Amino acid sequence: MDRKEQAKLIKERSGTDVRKCMKCGKCSGRCPAYAEMDIKPHQFVSYIEKGEVEKLLESKSLYTCLSCFACVERCPRGVAPANVIEAVRQEVVRAQGGNKVQAEKIPETINEAIPQQLLVSMFRKFNK
Amino acid sequence: MKFSYYPGCTLKTKAKQLDLYGRKCLEKLGVDFEEIKEWQCCGAVYPVSKDEVATKLSAVRTLANAKAEGGKLLTLCSACHHVLKRVNDDMKNDDNIRLKANNYLALDEEYAGETDVIHYLELLRDYVGFDKIKAAVVNPLKNQKIGAYYGCLLLRPSETLAFDNPENPKIIEDFITAIGATPVTYAFRNECCGAYVSTTSKDLAVKKSTKVTDSAKNAGAEKLVTACPLCMYNLTENGNGEVPVYYFTELLAEALGVKE
Amino acid sequence: MQEMNNEKRPLIVAFCCNWCSYAGADLAGSSRLSYPADVKIIRVPCSCRVNPMFILKAFQRGADGVIICGCHPGDCHYTTGNYYARRRMSLLFSMLDYLGIERERTRVEWVSAAEGAKFSAVMNDFASKVAALGENKRLEDLRCKE
C-alpha cells in the first residue's frame, strides 16, 4: 500500500477531521508525556494532514502516549490528536511483527499487585 | 429503581475491597441493586479506532443485558465505566458501529444505546444525594485531610463521559465532605498518572505518579482516594510513597460503620 | 430548419427572483452565455412568491419542466424568503413524485446576481435532462389544448 493510501486509512480510522486544526499547539501544551515524545501530538495531526506517515510509524511516541485524552478534551477546534496517535499505533501493531509486548517476557516485567485490567489493557493497546 | 451492578474482573480479584465495601454501602444506603447476570469483560480499554467493532462486542453484550434488566447499569471501576460509557455512546450515535455490532451479535432485540451507564459516584450524587449520605454517616472521618484523585478515565472526553467539570471537578471533594473529612484540592488531581504505560515504560509511569503524589502532598493531603484500580496500583507502586491511596468505597464504609 | 420545427421541443418555465437569479440571467445574457430558447423566464419578487399552484398550472398547461431560482441561502433580499421556498418546494416535489412526475422535471437552484455562468450552466443541464425525458403527459389537461 502506498503511503498516501495509508495516511487516508489512518485518517478515517481516527474518526477526527485533521483539517480543522488551526495549529495553536494547545494539545502539545497540555500533554503530560510531552518530554517522552519524539513526535509531538500537534505534529501527529500535521503529518497526517499532509499525508506523511513514514516518520509516525517509527515514532516512539506511539508507546509513550498515555491515552489520557487531555489533548482531545481541550482542543479548541474539536480535533482529537490522541485518536490519531491511536490510529497510527493500530497501523503498526496490526502489521506482522508489530507487537510491542512479548508474552514470553511477561513474568519479568510484572509484579503481583498489577490489576487484571491493566494486563489486558497492555495487550489490547500494544499488541495485535 | 433497581440498578444492575457491574463489578468487572479486577473487582473480583485485585480490587476486592472496592467491590466488597461498595456492596455493603449500597445495602446500608438502601439502594436496590443486583449483580448483572452473566457479565463479561468490558474490554479493558476503549478501542478508539473507528474500524474496531469486534473489541467492543463484549461491552455491548453487557449493555444489552442491562437494558433487559431495567436499563440502569451501575459501575464502580473507572476503567470499566469509561469503556462501557463510550461504547454505549457509539451504539447511540455511530450508525456504522451500531449496525455492525448488532449484525454480529444478532440479539433478540436490537441495541441502540438505551442503557444508562452510571458510575457509583454519580449514583451517590444524583440518586442518593450527598446530604443523605452525610445524614447516614455514623463515624465521620474528622480531621482527615484527603485529596481526591480523579485521573483521566472518569473525566475525559467530557463530551461523552459527562461526569463532572473536566478541569475543575468537585464530585469527589463533595463526597469527602459528606463523610466528614476535609477535602484537599491540588492541581494534579485530574492529571494522568500514566498507568497504561506502567508495564512498558516504568520510568514514565514513575515520573507521572510522583508528580501527582507530590502535588497532593505539597497541598497538604494525608491520603488520596480513587475509584480506579489502575490508578490505585500505579500511584501506590510508582508514586512518592508518602501519601497512601484508598478506594473511596473503603472510606465510605468506614464512615457508614459497615467496615469490618 | 424544417426538421427543427417539426421536432417537438421541450417547454420549460423558469421562475426567477428579481434580486439574484433574474439578475443572474441578465448577466448570462450580457456575457452571451447561451442556453436553449426552450427556457422562458417569469420574474417574481422572491422565490417565496412562487405558489405551488403556479407549477401545477404550468404542468397542466403542458410545460415539460419547471425550475425555481432564488438567492443563495442566507442571501435572500427579504432575509428568509428562499428558506420558505425551499421547504415548500421539497413538499411539492415529493407530491409530484407521488403523482408520477419525474423528479428531473422540477428543480430548485440558487443563482446569485454574479453567477451568469452558473445560470447558463444550470439551464443547459436542466433543459437537456428534461429533453431526455420527453414530453410530459402526466398532468397535461387536454381541454387546454387548442
Place this chain on the structure above:
Amino acid sequence: MQKIGVFVCWCGSNIAATVDVKKVADVLRLEPGVVISETYQYMCSENGQALIRNAIKENGLTGIVVCSCSPRMHEATFRKTAESAGLNPYMVEIANIREQCSWIHKDMDEATEKAIVLGRSAIAKLKLNAPLTSGESAVVKRALVIGGGIAGIQSALDIAEAGYEVDIVESSATIGGNMAKLDKTFPTLDCAACILTPKMVDCAQNENIDIMTFSEIESVKGFVGNFKVQIRRKARFVDEKKCTGCGVCMQKCPSKKGKNEFNMGLNNRPAIYIPFAQAIPNVAIIDPEQCLKLKNGKCGLCAMQCQVNAIDYTQKDEIIEREYGAIVVATGYKPISLENFNEYGYDTYKDVVTSLELERLMNAAGPSDGHLVRPSDHKEPKVITFIQCVGSRDTSGCGKPYCSKICCMYTAKHAMLIREKYPDTEVHVFYIDVRTPGKNYDEFFRRAVEQYGVDYIKGMVGKVYEENGKLMVQGSDLINNEQVVIPSDLVVLAAAIEPNPSVRKIATMVTASIDTNNFLTEAHAKLRPVESPTAGIFLSGVCQGPKDIPETVSQASACAAKVVGLLSKDKLKCNACVAHSDETLCTGCSVCANVCPYGAITYVDKEFRIGGGKTETRRVASVNEAVCQGCGACTVTCPSGAMDLKGFSNKQIMAEVDAICKR
C-alpha cells in the same frame, strides 16, 4: 375595453440582429386588446420615448408593453414615460427580449419565436394590471439610540449636530460603556478617559440629546419613520433632577460591601454610589439588594445627609412612551464568561485575571490607583504571562468560533505599558497568530517586541496550576518545538467578546435579524453595512461584529449619516407592489403574520354586513403598506387565498404561465 400599445425596440443591432423585430410587432399586433404595435431603433432614447408618449395620447392607451432590454435596466425609464403621458406608471410591462433572448440565441427564427412568446406573456400580464399608487408616510424627526457606549455616544452626537433630537437609552447607571473602563487606547496610547469623557459631557450638554440611563426598552411598535417605543425607567431611588453628585451619601452609607461593577468587582462600593467620578449623569443610585433601608427598613442615613432631598426610597419603575423616526442599535459587548475554561484556573486562582480586569488594575482611577499589583496579596508581579484567544476561534462548543479582533492589539498594549512602567517585569505572551491589520497596528505590535522586549511565544497554553506560590503556565512553544512552563505571578486572559446578551431581546422587538453568534445582521455585508434589513433600524458598534474603537467610531458616524438622511425627509415613499388581503376571504388565522419577515401584518376586528341588516365582527389581516417590502411570502402561505401581492398577483403570474405554455 383595454387598449394596449406594444413597442418593440431594436436596440440598434443588439436585438434586431437576432430577432425579427418587425415580425414580432406584426404578430403581437394581432393579440386581442392590442391597438398599436410599433418598432423603433432605440426605444429608450428621447425620440423613442416621444413615440410612446404620442401613441398613448393619440390612441388613449390603457397600458403599454415594451419589448426591449431587462426591466432592471429601463423599467423605471418607461414608467416615467408613461406617467408623463398621463398613464399610471404601473400599467407598463417589459418583455425582456435582449438579455434573455437576442443575446443568448443565435438562430433568428428561434429567437423571434421566443420574443413573441415573451411579448404575449407580458401582454397577458398587463391585461390584469391595475393602476397602483405608492403610499406615503410621515417621518417623526427624532432618533432613538439604544446603548450609551462610545458607539451610541458618537451616533447620538452626530445626529444631534445635524439638528435632530436624539434620545440615548442606556441600561446601566451611566453612559460611557466599556470604553470608560479602559486605561490607554491603542495604537496612540491616549488615555481613554481623556478622549471619552469630553464626549460624554458633550452629550449631556447638547440640547438635542436626552440621556436616559438605568433604562431599558420595553417594547417597539410601528415602522420606519413612525416607531412607538416604550421605555422603562428603572427606579434608582435618587431623584436625578435634584441630586448634585456631591457624594456625601456615599461616605455615610454603612453598607459598603457591594461589588464595584465599574472596577470589575476588584473592590467594593457602598449601597448608594456614583459609578465613577466622571459618570454622566453624575448622580447617585441605590442598589436595592444591598441597601439596608430598602431591605429591612432600618437606616436612612443617606436621606438624612442629603442636602437637596434627592433620596426617594419609594421610587418605582416608570414606563414612558416616545415616538421615533429611526432607531440605532448600539448595545455593544461583554467579555465571555470563562466557566468553560477552567484549565486556565480563572475560577481557582485570584491572580488569573481577564484583560478588562487588568485595565482596571492599571488605571489611575482603578482599585489600586494605577499601581499594578496582583489581587491576591497586593504585591507587584514580577513575571506576567498573557494568554490570547481564550474562547476565540473555538469551534469545540466551549467558546466562540470567530476572532474577537481586538485582543492582539490590547495585549500588545498591556505588555508594552507594563514594560514601560515596570522595566524589571518579565512579560510573556502566548499567541496562536498575531492579527494586527490596520493603520500603524503592526508597527505598534512590533514595537512591543523590538523596543520593549516582550517575549512572544507561538503556541497555546494547556494548563495553569499553582506550585510553590507561583502560577505555572504550561504551554507549547511551537517555534522551538518545546513544551514550556513559565512560573508567573500574574496571568492575564484575553477573553473573547460577545454581543451584549440584551441584544437578542432588542432584535426581536425591532425585527432585526441576528446571526448564530448573536451579532446583528447588516442589510448587505459590503454595500449596506450600517443598516439592518429592517427599514429604519441602524447598527452601530460591536453589536454588528467585533471591532475596535476607531472602527466603532467610524461605523457610528456612518450610521448617524444614514439616520440623518432618513430624518431629513418629510415623507417616505413606499413600495407600491405590496401585499393586501381580501377581507371577505380572510379567516384571521395568523399564518401570514408568522412568515412576514417585517412584521407588516397585524389583525383588526372589522364589521361585515352579512345580509338581513345584520353584521358580524371578524378578525382580518391588515397589511401596513409602509412596512411591507413585497416579497410575497404571505401570499403563498395564506390558506384561504385572501392574501395577494399587487403587481405580482396570482392571476397575473398564472396568466404569464398560460401565455408561455400556449403552443
